[in-house]
Amino acid sequence: MTETTQPAGLTDLDLEVRATARFDRAAGDPYRYGVYLRPDPVTCAAVTAVTAQVRAQYGFVSSGAFPPHATLVGSRHLPVPEAEIVAAVTAGLAGATPFTVHNAGVRRQGIGLVYDVAHLADGTTPNTAFTELAALVDEAIAPLETPAPNPAEHRFDAASFLPHLSLVSHDMYVRPDLYEEVVEYVDGLPVPYSPSFPGDTVTLYRTGSDDWTGRWWQTLTWQHVHTWRLPR
Known part of the structure; x- marks a missing residue:
């Protein structure tokens, strides 16, 4: 068996930091960030069940x-270290308190269902x-944002803000002929929700896509970054 030796002058902690750094997300990578309100587990399971069936x-x-999720602010280009995003949102949420979210069930919204x-x-x-709550988050991250290298900015507007949990969305741009059939199908699903x-x-996610200018949802990837629990 071949023994490995530690480079001179490096401690075990140095090696651990060096290994971790290989996987750090560098500021400026072409990613987007979303800050979301996470529903309760029963509602999360309902969303997952409906989207999986569709x-x-x-x-x-x-x-x-x-x-x-219900978007608070979404798809924002924040080319700074993620620790700065977490710190900014943490400060922005200081003093925020929980509230009750009411789910009125499946409704048509725009081209989709929510x-x-x-x-x-x-x-x-x-x-x-x-x-x-969305306004607090938007104010917190606005100083960190720069124009994206590709289009489709997502600005927060309190007057038009309409929180929702998406069930069917962008695919309908491609197949509008299926809209009424999908509505009937989703209405018939026996899926309980709270x-x-x-x-x-509140959660922070990093999202990526091969093409933010086109059908980005077909190549979307995401990773959880941080969770905040509002104090009761």
């Missing part, structure tokens, strides 16, 4: 390409706590 039946992948989590229990009054859940878990 993929199995129709080959639609866009909504299922992401972890289950779980509607934008309103209070009456189904019509906007859940302003959701918008306020009518309400605590909005207390």
Whole structure:
């Protein structure tokens, strides 16, 4: 058996840091970052079940390409070390408190289908706590953002912010002829979900794609970076 020797002058800790550095994400890599509100496990399971069924039946992948989430700010180009992003969001969330998220069930939204989590229990009054949380996150990361090397900026606008959990989305741009059939299919799925859940878990994800200018959802990859739990 061949023995390996440690380079002169390097401690075990030095070697561990050197090995870890090989996998660090350098600032400026062509990635995007999203800060999301993570639903409760029951709702996450419901989103996963619906998106998996839609993929199995129709080959639609866009909504299922992401972890289950309601976007606070999404697809932002932040070419700085991830520790700076985490620190900025941590500071931005200081003083933020949990709130109740109400799920009104499957609704049509734009070209797709979502779980509607934008309103209070009456189904019509906007859940302003959701918008306020998104505004805090947007304000925190805005100084870190620079124009992306390819198009499609995603700016936060409190007036048009509409939180949701995507079930069917960008694939419909390609197959609009299937819309009504998919609506009927999703409506028929026996998938239970929570009518309400605590909005207390905020997550940061890094996303990548081979082509942000085209059908990016077909090559999307993601990795969890950090989780914050809002204090009760």
